[in-house]
Amino acid sequence: YAKGWIYDNPSDFDYAYRPDYSIDIFGSLILSFLIHNWDHVLLLYGRRVIAFLGWWVWKTDLRSVTGMIKLGNDLIPLMLFLVGTYAAIKNRIFRKASIVWLVILSIFIFCLVLFMDSMYRYKLPALPFIFIVCGYGLDRVISFILCIVKNLIGRLLQWNRNKHSL
Numbered sequence: 001y002a003k004g005w006i007y008d009n010p011s012d013f014d015y016a017y018r019p020d021y022s023i024d025i026f027g028s029l030i031l032s033f034l035i036h037n038w039d040h041v042l043l044l045y046g047r048r049v050i051a052f053l054g055w056w057v058w059k060t061d062l063r064s065v066t067g068m069i070k071l072g073n074d075l076i077p078l079m080l081f082l083v084g085t086y087a088a089i090k091n092r093i094f095r096k097a098s099i100v101w102l103v104i105l106s107i108f109i110f111c112l113v114l115f116m117d118s119m120y121r122y123k124l125p126a127l128p129f130i131f132i133v134c135g136y137g138l139d140r141v142i143s144f145i146l147c148i149v150k151n152l153i154g155r156l157l158q159w160n161r162n163k164h165s166l
Contacts, residue, residue: 001033004040006047013051013058015044048112052123053078077134084137103129 004015020036023029034041050057056074061067085101088094094101107126 001037001041001044004044006044006051013047015040015047045112052108052111054120077130080134080137080141081130082137083140084133084135087136087140088133100129100132104133 002019002021003010004017005011006014017037017040019033019040021029021033022036023032025032025035054074056070060071060074062071085094088097104126107123111122
């Protein structure tokens with residue numbers, strides 16, 4: 001924490017600050033450090049949360065059209081994950097399938113608190129479960145699009161019948 005590293009090795013995206021090393025809370029260096037530097041530690045954890053998404057977060061270029069297209073491409077899995085989570089809650093299957101999200105959450109907390117390496121090898125056990133949620137989100141998006149298309153086709157057919165019956 002004192003070095004401000006987001007990952008297990010230094011990177012260009014680390015948070016630099018001057019830590020307070022005074023030991024005055026129950027004679028504990030760790031407790032004193034965390035209490036005296038709580039704002040810096042929270043900011044470091046916030047950066048780790050963002051870093052969990054992947055390296056693309058730090059290398060996003062919003063100044064060019066290709067950079068925006070790449071960002072949109074990188075955000076697709078996140079959006080599908082959010083849609084899958086929302087759909088599971090709305091369709092009341094979240095309780096039955098909560099083990100999928102609990103595995104993802106436990107690996108996320110493990111990576112956040114203990115390890116966050118730049119190769120994301122500790123995130124790998126969560127990937128199949130993330131893909132399951134993203135797949136469910138994609139299924140819900142496709143079902144929604146098909147519902148809209150069927151509704152539009154039905155309206156066009158009804159309009160066509162009304163037009164020819166006159």
